[in-house]
Amino acid sequence: MNTFSNRTQSVLVLLGVAALLVFSLSGGLGGAGATSPRLASAASDCDPQRSIQVSGSALVLVAPDRALVQLGVQSNDSSPERVQKANTAAIQRVVKALQAQGVQAKDIATDIYIIEPVYESYDSLYIKGYRINNLVAVTVRQVDQTSTIIAAALEAGANQVVNVEFTTSELRKYRDQARQLAMKAASEKAQALASAAGAETGCVLNITENTWSYYSGWWYSRNANLWAQNVVQNSPQPAVSEGTSLDEDAMLSLGQIQVRAEVSASYSLK
Numbered sequence: 001m002n003t004f005s006n007r008t009q010s011v012l013v014l015l016g017v018a019a020l021l022v023f024s025l026s027g028g029l030g031g032a033g034a035t036s037p038r039l040a041s042a043a044s045d046c047d048p049q050r051s052i053q054v055s056g057s058a059l060v061l062v063a064p065d066r067a068l069v070q071l072g073v074q075s076n077d078s079s080p081e082r083v084q085k086a087n088t089a090a091i092q093r094v095v096k097a098l099q100a101q102g103v104q105a106k107d108i109a110t111d112i113y114i115i116e117p118v119y120e121s122y123d124s125l126y127i128k129g130y131r132i133n134n135l136v137a138v139t140v141r142q143v144d145q146t147s148t149i150i151a152a153a154l155e156a157g158a159n160q161v162v163n164v165e166f167t168t169s170e171l172r173k174y175r176d177q178a179r180q181l182a183m184k185a186a187s188e189k190a191q192a193l194a195s196a197a198g199a200e201t202g203c204v205l206n207i208t209e210n211t212w213s214y215y216s217g218w219w220y221s222r223n224a225n226l227w228a229q230n231v232v233q234n235s236p237q238p239a240v241s242e243g244t245s246l247d248e249d250a251m252l253s254l255g256q257i258q259v260r261a262e263v264s265a266s267y268s269l270k
Helices: 002-025 037-045 080-100 143-155 171-196 221-231
Strands: 051-062 066-077 108-119 127-140 160-167 201-210 232-234 257-269
Touching: 051 171, 051 201, 066 080, 066 108, 066 143, 080 108, 080 127, 080 143, 127 143, 127 160, 143 160, 171 201, 171 257
Parallel strands: 051 232
Antiparallel strands: 051 257, 066 127, 066 160, 108 127, 201 257
16 A cells, blocks of 8 residues: 555656646746747847848048158169169159158158060060159158158159048048948938838848948049938047147148948848
8 A cells, every 4th residue: 555655656746847847848837839028029020021221321521640642753764774773863862852851761662663665666666765663652640741741752853743642540440430320320211211111120130331332432522421411420620729820831731531431231120
């Protein structure tokens, strides 16, 4: 009798343990397949079957604090040896003139060096001489001295100024700002479009950063800010102390440069 009772109690204990396991795995009283409210809400916000695709653009206007200048010397002579000697002497004078203006040696680098024959005519194979194009890339850290530095290089013998480009030493900072503004613009656009269609946006399904922009390039020139609409942001400008004024003799007007960002994003609809 005691043996039967003990066996019965053991079976009841095992059944109780099994019931607890089933109850735990099924998520409580909800039974098998029940989902927590939080998971259910997340699933409803992220339905990839219904989505909207938008883009967002941003433009941050920044006062430049760096200039990248590409200049150099083109030399012609009757032989490779003579043209190389003449060009080397000329470029050395240019480099010394740049350093005399405060440009450090680390900011002067050979950018292009080409030696080529000069033919008597387009269809002729007769070589009448040789030409060297020797260009150096100069980083100007005192950006307001750019025109003075270029003039000094020309006086020292430079006969080519290929490019002058203004930039900022804090490009990463302003590019991150532009990305944030572009993403905000994309989100606002998605919400507005979804609302107009009687829906709401859910989670972000995909984000792609574009390396080009609709308003970059010469087509829109200084009117680029009109195309950026409400995502144009001016960076803080350097203060001008009292009693000082802009240099009326300056050859270059620095103005502002553009740091752009554009993203494409898709959102679920609910």
